[in-house]
Amino acid sequence: MHIGTGFSQAMEHRLFRSMFEERKRVFVDLLRWDVPVIAGRYEIDQFDNDRAVYIVVTGDDGEHRASARLLPTTHEHILGTIFPDLCEEAPPRGSAILEITRFCLARKLRARERLELRNQLVTALVEYALANQIHSFTGVAEWPWFQQILGFGWTCRPLGLPTSEQGRSLVALQIDVDDRTREQLRASGIFRPVGLADLPAAA
Amino acid sequence: MSDLMAEITKAMGFRHYALVHHVDLKPAVRSVHIVDYPQDWVERFQARRLYASDPIHRASHRTNVGFAWSAVQSIISLTAADRSILAEAYEAGLGDGFTVPAHIPGELNGSCSFAMAAGEMLDHRQLPFVQLVGSFAFEAARKISRIHAPQSECPSLTERQAECVALVARGKTDWEISQILGIGQETVIQHVKDARDRYGVTKRTLLAIRALFEGQISFADVFGR
Numbered sequence: 001m002h003i004g005t006g007f008s009q010a011m012e013h014r015l016f017r018s019m020f021e022e023r024k025r026v027f028v029d030l031l032r033w034d035v036p037v038i039a040g041r042y043e044i045d046q047f048d049n050d051r052a053v054y055i056v057v058t059g060d061d062g063e064h065r066a067s068a069r070l071l072p073t074t075h076e077h078i079l080g081t082i083f084p085d086l087c088e089e090a091p092p093r094g095s096a097i098l099e100i101t102r103f104c105l106a107r108k109l110r111a112r113e114r115l116e117l118r119n120q121l122v123t124a125l126v127e128y129a130l131a132n133q134i135h136s137f138t139g140v141a142e143w144p145w146f147q148q149i150l151g152f153g154w155t156c157r158p159l160g161l162p163t164s165e166q167g168r169s170l171v172a173l174q175i176d177v178d179d180r181t182r183e184q185l186r187a188s189g190i191f192r193p194v195g196l197a198d199l200p201a202a203a
Numbered sequence: 204m205s206d207l208m209a210e211i212t213k214a215m216g217f218r219h220y221a222l223v224h225h226v227d228l229k230p231a232v233r234s235v236h237i238v239d240y241p242q243d244w245v246e247r248f249q250a251r252r253l254y255a256s257d258p259i260h261r262a263s264h265r266t267n268v269g270f271a272w273s274a275v276q277s278i279i280s281l282t283a284a285d286r287s288i289l290a291e292a293y294e295a296g297l298g299d300g301f302t303v304p305a306h307i308p309g310e311l312n313g314s315c316s317f318a319m320a321a322g323e324m325l326d327h328r329q330l331p332f333v334q335l336v337g338s339f340a341f342e343a344a345r346k347i348s349r350i351h352a353p354q355s356e357c358p359s360l361t362e363r364q365a366e367c368v369a370l371v372a373r374g375k376t377d378w379e380i381s382q383i384l385g386i387g388q389e390t391v392i393q394h395v396k397d398a399r400d401r402y403g404v405t406k407r408t409l410l411a412i413r414a415l416f417e418g419q420i421s422f423a424d425v426f427g428r
């Protein structure tokens with residue numbers, strides 16, 4: 001796994017630029033999200049700033065396959081800024097809590113590869129949390145994705161009731177990460193060794 | 204698990220529940236089936252193998268979010284047979300209810316339903332909460348069935364087998380597949396045979412359907428992008 005700290009630094013690397021390109025293919029072209037596209041090829045929004053952390057999982061060829069963006073909950077983030085109403089109480093904030101956003105699997109992947117890469121990325125996020133004293137992740141998910149997240153077997157709970165309009169449903173969630181999380185992911189068949197050795201070098 | 208389901212069902216003001224995977228491919232392996240419906244209805248349901256044609260189950264395959272049974276027509280169009288199934292369920296004492304679909308890639312479709320007795324009113328404002336409870340209930344059942352069924356029992360295909368099966372699903376012959384993948388026809392025949400063996404099926408059609416069902420290939424693999 002590769003870790004990029006901050007937007008400006010990430011944009012200097014080809015790997016992370018290809019992540020922003022893939023984000024455009026996935027979130028704009030495929031999912032039709034109404035989010036900005038820069039230079040006709042990169043999906044970049046106001047949260048892609050120097051506090052954002054990017055986790056990228058590559059294929060054997062070293063190219064982007066899957067990625068996610070982590071935002072500090074102590075500053076502007078999606079749940080706190082755009083969807084606070086999804087939380088029954090105030091959105092969780094703290095230096096040990098990060099928000100997972102833009103969970104992205106490359107469009108060209110086939111079904112089996114998608115599941116494999118999804119599992120690798122989930123494990124990478126957990127390894128990142130464990131290595132950086134992060135105790136919780138928060139996030140906003142559409143309902144089908146929330147069902148998958150719940151199925152990963154880790155400690156996951158909703159922060160409020162799901163909204164529902166026109167067959168679409170959004171829910172805010174919190175995932176707690178601790179020394180049991182790897183075992184929980186192993187039990188549900190999600191856990192993958194993700195090469196933490198890369199960590200210091202890539203950071 | 205049944206006790207917990209009974210408790211939450213009562214606490215939410217419902218009379219009946221059903222937490223089920225929709226198809227019993229291999230009974231006892233990885234499939235969830237916890238039901239408290241009127242006995243009369245359960246017997247008729249099983250005797251007539253309605254799990255494949257039940258309009259509520261079918262509707263639950265067309266949506267990802269919870270829905271009220273009374274709104275099923277907004278999801279699928281009902282045939283006369285569907286209407287008579289729903290009428291029979293009502294006669295057997297099953298009133299209106301909510302169904303929360305449980306769809307996860309690589310897993311059988313399932314659902315969690317909560318129902319009132321016939322003649323009782325459903326409180327539609329409960330739906331978001333029921334949707335949460337249903338999903339967590341399904342996840343709990345999934346964890347329990349995992350303990351009883353080790354992972355290795357889930358057949359999975361090799362890269363090459365999956366590629367071949369995706370092409371089988373596209374209607375390609377072994378020769379065509381060999382040309383597309385640039386490998387020998389004999390090799391393709393072997394891959395397809397090995398894949399059939401893994402699922403214990405003899406027909407190519409069934410192989411493609413099973414692989415789709417198990418999430419080893421996806422509709423996108425078949426129809427292209």
